[in-house]
Amino acid sequence: MTEATLRPNLGRINTTSHNFRADAEVTTDGRAKINLHNFSARASKLIAKRLDERPAWKLPIGEHLTANNKNYETDFQSVLGKYSGIPRINIAIFIVGSRGDVQPFIPIAQLLSQPPYNHRVRICTHPVFKPFVEENELEFFSIGGDPATLMAYMVKNPGLMPGIESFKAGDIGKRRADISEILHGCWRGCIESGDGMGGQAKPGLSAEDTDNLFVAEAIIANPPSYAHIHCAEKLGIPLHMMFTMPWSPTQSFPHPLASIDRHDTDANFANYISYTMMELLAWQGLGDVINRFRIRTLRLDPISPLWGHLLLSRMKVPFTYAWSSTLIHKPQDWQSHINITGFSFLKQASSYQPDDDLIEFLKAGPPPVYIGFGSIVVDDPNHLTNLIFGAVKRAGVRALVSKGWGGLGGEKPPEGIFLLGNVPHDWLFQHVSAVVHHGGAGTTAIGISMGKPTVVVPFFGDQPFWGMMISKAGAGPEPIAFKKMTEESLGNSIMTALTLEIQEGVRKMSEKIVTEQGDVEAAKSFQQAVNWDSMRCLLSPDRVAVWRIKKTNIRLSHLASSVLIDEGLIGVSQLKLQRTDNWHRVRHRDWYIDEGATDPLTGAMAFASGVATKTLSIVFDYKRNISTTIHKQHAATHDKGKDSERSSSEALPVLRKYSVSWDGPVPVNPVQAALSYPPERLELLAQRIASKSVPYQTGQPIRQRSFRAGRLPTRTPQNDAREEEHGLVYETAHDTSNFVTEITRTGLKVPVSFFYNLANGFHNAPSFYFGDETVRRRDNITGLGSGVKVAGKEFAFGLYDGITGVVTQPYNGAVRDGTIGFVTGVGKGAGGLVFKTCAAAFSLPAYTLKGLEKQFQKRHDRPLKAKILAIRLKQSLTEFERASHADKDEVIERWRTLGLDKSGVGLTGMGSRQSMKYGN
Missing domain, CATH: 3.40.50.2000 (Glycogen Phosphorylase B;)
Structure with missing residues (x-):
């Protein structure tokens, strides 16, 4: 087991185990100096052994799909397998850096947007590169940030971590603010129309703006963008990393940003561990910024730096390196999900x-x-x-x-x-x-x-x-x-x-x-890493699936869903973008980010550090807010607050007069009737679907209050007058009220965090200590129902696997490796008996409480969910309006050919055939 200690002073870490000791610190020139002391020559061999012994559910995404995606491909292969074409998808490319970082992506993006791929590709990068991107006939979206300022900062601090002078000059806070802006900019680039300039979302549901609506269906990114894996997790879409420098751990050469003093440590081991150390340093500096982005913007759980580092390599995210193998050969320990494709040149x-x-x-x-x-x-x-x-x-x-x-x-x-x-x-x-x-x-x-x-x-x-x-x-x-x-x-x-x-x-x-043709090979590398059959619409396989019929695994495109609704074959209330709490449409890639602590000790450390960090963050934010209230102009803060609340109020207009259902006897062709709906009516329908309150009869009264769950209270003239009258006292009271609320909320989450981290630690320990391949993957927890279900499964399987492992582990070891395998199996069985039974005991309170916490958090996700739903509804209407009669007839014919009209999937009931089942 590896134990990392994050010291209070930024830029210094230690990591130790029974095989080695390592420490890293920032020197005066900004470089990260890593000192290694090897206690055992077996350390480098241990790395390769542990990588080979990882459970099957941690293997590359291209080889092991999630169960629902795999079942979809298997059950409908007779239909999906006939199509060799590629559905057109929306690709967001995140690029952070200089022009030299942006330029290699331009020819790749151009190829992906042209035949035979024909994807819609959006370059999400700094605003200074807008003319450069658009002159190459590509779509641009601003993520903020100034690369010139970043370059000046990096010249002063040539390593990953900043030098002492930058700490004294206050540059660190500015750069952290830049990273926060970039994280939010990348997320906006996934879901907003327009070019992102000006920092405001552009209105997108009017008829003239329909073609500008954008929801990412795949992400390509360079590692410094940082938002990549988190946005992909939220949207449930494929992620592909591309870069011009090594970012994947290898024993062949060290991390390019590391200066290693390895003493008597094995060179291969020193090279490999340098990537872990650099990632730990990065997470120490930016972990709270990233987690704040996950919690407040994406509504995802935070990730502890103790296992959040090296996410990309642990998740086997597909990686393409744009350099020539003539210059650097592919290391032998880089697996099939990592490719070197050659330099990508922009011909000018x-x-x-x-x-x-x-x-x-x-x-x-x-x-x-x-x-x-x-x-x-x-x-x-x-x-x-x-x-x-x-x-x-x-x-x-x-x-x-x-x-x-x-x-x-x-x-x-x-x-x-x-x-x-x-x-x-x-x-x-x-x-x-x-x-x-x-x-x-x-x-x-x-x-x-x-x-x-x-x-x-x-x-x-x-x-x-x-x-x-x-x-x-x-x-x-x-x-x-x-x-x-x-x-x-x-x-x-x-x-x-x-x-x-x-x-x-x-x-x-x-x-x-x-x-070599680096750009061509990079485009091919992306295409080959995506499981296209699982992304296809069942009734229109040349289109990407964005909807799913409830209680089934049937996936539909914009056109197919709108045609079926218009013909009365299904109702709008039967469609889902989400799978339970992971709400956004069909999840083409279910990223298993939070496998949790590797062992109980790490879980306890994560619990303690997480509570301490969160508490300190709340106190710091409170002090900063009070200081801002006292020292800054009250008028500016007051106006900004009113503008912010006004924009929130405008985002949810009062539309009581509209009916929001397409179900029911009137009209006969609901989609055709909806083509004339104003944007406000579609937004209201999306809000009702997001809150799971779509009425089944038209004309049913609508309560505006229900749409505002999880949002701040609406500002009123009385509030404004009170604030203007009381000034400093009012704002201080408001800040203090928020402080007390956050502290209380953190206190309520303490038992959840304690049991959850320890349960995950006991669950994962046999795998990481002994290479136990029988450890089962824990299901995702998305609400109270799934939390109770996971708790029950973990309790039952934990006891069963722990007790039976005492016999099965030595037996299987002996069959595989003889006497040595038997002895090893005895150790695995004994260790599994302890850890798995403890995991079973902790799982009941841990996962039940976690499910309860998730259930309460769901309401905060509704505004964002409604925003995506509104976009998808408008896109479905647009595709229906533009489709030919032949295309519509083909959808209906395939529905009937597959026997779906007789299977109970439509309005008359839900299907019972195994191939139709999904869950809920």
């Missing part, structure tokens, strides 16, 4: 028209050396400019110097130096002899692919990693750290890069790289 040379003065400079002498640092922002651009000019003179070469975001160059460069603006690299590098850059993945890729010797001057992040990889491959000299660079070192490196040996080495690499 064909449309670029260079200025005349640039052409004249290129013709005036031998090919120059390119020097540029892209999006890097430096504190003293004049000093860096003079250093570059001196190095060029020392090397005796001509140079093209890119001004970049750092503002290099001055007004009058020396002879033999030309200052560049924004010039596409795929055009420019055809005319240079070598390239000097910061080691960004994109610039590295294009330079090597065009056979240009490369000098890397790394500033931060993965740049030192790429510098070492280039040097190791023989494509350039050793990298020069920016803070250690001098005229002499840069000049010597340029001369070294121009030697015949390096030129020949990079030329051979180029010949292999130019044959």
